[in-house]
Amino acid sequence: MTASDNKKSLLKKIISIILGFGPGIFAIGYTIGTGSVTSMIVAGSTFGMQLLWVLFLSCLFSGILMFAYGNYALVTGETALYGFKKHLKFGKLIAILIILGISFGQWNSLMGILGISSNIIFEILALNFSGLTPYKYEIILSVAITIIVTFYLLMLVGKYTFFEKILVVFVSFMGLSFIISFFFVQPHGIDVVKGLIPTIPDVPGGKMLVAAFVGTTMAAATFLSRPLFIQGKGWTIANLDQQKKDSITAAVLIFVISGVIMAVAAGALFYEGKKVTQVIDMASTLEPVAGKWAVTIFFCGALSAGLSSIFPCLLIAPLLVADYQSGTLDTSSKQFRIITAIACLVALIGPAFGANPIQIQILSQVFNVFVLPIVILGIILMLSNKKVMKDYKTSLGVYIGMYAALFFSLVISYNGTIALMGYFQ
Template identity: 70%
Template sequence: MSERSGDQSFVKKLLALVLAFGPGIFAIGYTIGTGSVTSMIVAGSTYGMELLWVLMLSCVFSGLLIYVYGNYALLTGETALYAFKKHLKGGKIIAILIILGITFGQWNSLMGILGITANIIFEILAINFPDLRGIEYKTVLLIAIGIIVVMYGLLLIGKYTFFEKVLVIFVTIMGLSFLISLFMVYPLPMDVLKGLVPSVPQVPGGKMMVAAFVGTTMAAATFLSRPLFVQGKGWTRSHLKRQKKDAITAAVLVFIISASIMAVASGALFYQGQPVTKVLDMVQVLEPIAGKFALTLFVFGTLSAGLSSIFPCLLIAPILLADFQSGTLDTNSRQFRIITAVACLFALIVPVFGANPIEMQILSQVFNVFVLPLVIVGIILLINNKKLMRGNPTHVLVNAGLVGALFFSVVISYNGVMALIEFF
């Protein structure tokens, strides 16, 4: 009896720990979706661990920006785009450009995410019901419609705390799935160390992959939405330390989960000379190498990554618009319902036309890097405004980190332009 109660107590503690996770859960939801999974799989299977340094730098800068945007909100009570519009010269135009750029990138990503997620569910069903292969297009489309209708329904009935709990479930399943897979299939330790040395694969698509890595890991949507999610959590100036810890935890988890996906792809496929360009290719080749259990875990992880990203991607446009208008998000407003409905219809474009969503995913991640410099410059100007910060000067190391992030984002944006020129 005592043993059973001890087990129950452990489960309750574990559940409480998971549910105690703060707004950083949205950072993971925005960052690790099927687009990120696709990028990590393609990189791991094609280049091994060579791009690990890009992932690490992106996560370091991402964690810093999440922290800084959260701190600004707690110290001033203002959200990001509203502050840009109010305090920066030309801030209104900058904010509008950021809204358009991020919405374009996230909605394009949403199409790919829904397409891949629907295809994964179809593959699972087809294993048990082979006759579905004859009506693949219709089945995938119906699955996609079903997913987006359910997600839209959850958005209409939910508040911040509800959104957070849904994401916690998806992200926990995703993280555990990929981490357990890593214990079964892993790369050579020496290759992991070499991956921390900066280099760009001198092959077709190498530049594109570097830009996609940064676009998916150092996502501007993550930072800009942070103030609203911090508000939704009910945090105040008294939660500054907790906000910092939450930002660090989010960045560390993004790195661990993303690196695990890359490492599984590298360990399973790179050494066999089997580069893949699709999540479903990974699913098909992983089974003979790692077994059915690892395959099942990887499928569940990828599925959870897709579902955890659909939610934040649908939220991004109304979040940014609400931020720009007043700094407050009303999930019961007519504006919120209309914009999320349009996003849902937009998400169905890839499934309706039966297109391959993989290239769209990679391209959408590349487009995400172009608004990064604007987002970083904006917050540097705000946090160094003494009047706004009310006797809370920004530490010199934080400023140095932000300058480093700005330089990194400009270099990657240039790299992204070159990659797009080569692609088209």
């Protein structure tokens, strides 16, 4: 075998590993979108690595909850909300509240995602064509409409495997872009260690960012949608071990990529005393050390993060409604087309009114934490039900992890409430 053949063989292996991702790729797409990128950059530029502990706990609990929801789906053959409605007392009410809460949070997030993605494309164009600057609003709105219409049309023709392949491309490119950016700037090693010690910055906006962190990295939508994506993948109870590995891999990658983004912002901006308030400020993360090339790499990563989140955010409401009704999703149904069309129109509100997408994004992530305790309690009750789980027994370690996640979510929800009350005063 020649050196050329060896290289081709290695490339094929890498591609097969990437394409071998299961439903975890949707977890990464949901989690590391512009919401996560924005929260990590704002936190890194404002507090350095001080909130790394929040990221670590969020990813740890996310892995446990993905595993729990995945196992429930494989053992029972049911999806989450359908199971809640069928087996829990007041299950219908709980399921409806979850649908409303998550859809509200995700559609708000979609508004911020589309705004930031459109702003990023405008900034890339403005770097090369300075004459476009006076037409910023018109260009951003036109780009936003083009993006959302394109994604809507793709939604109408796509199936699970189609969405999965597109997400694999976006997520892979996003991860690579941010890792390349990391080699230009890094935080101090001692700050990374200190960041794992739980502390909340006692400054205006500190509590808000902690809640936003959890809202974006421990997203209830990620766990609830997992049974449906497992169903779409065609996994059965024979895939229990594969499901476990997929959950762990997704949680680890979310932590690594998010941590790298925070570290890049801390290394480039925090030590210089610079803060991020506008989308263009995110580009300055690397400009002082690497010029326009690094800015382009970083923007491409952030844009990939945004685009990788649009599919999951558009999918979430019809997914949850279909889950509640029957436990199956029909992407060719009239109901699917109508709900996703409404989501697309909501997404355009931010760009149409010229709102600051960074503020929208952080606020939307905070709203996501309030439904989290119900989602965690729901799966604890389901896994504890012997009639539902039959002969399958959940390990003590997983129960400890789920109860710890429930306590953590209650603390963060309280923290988010205080933060929002302070913000709107």
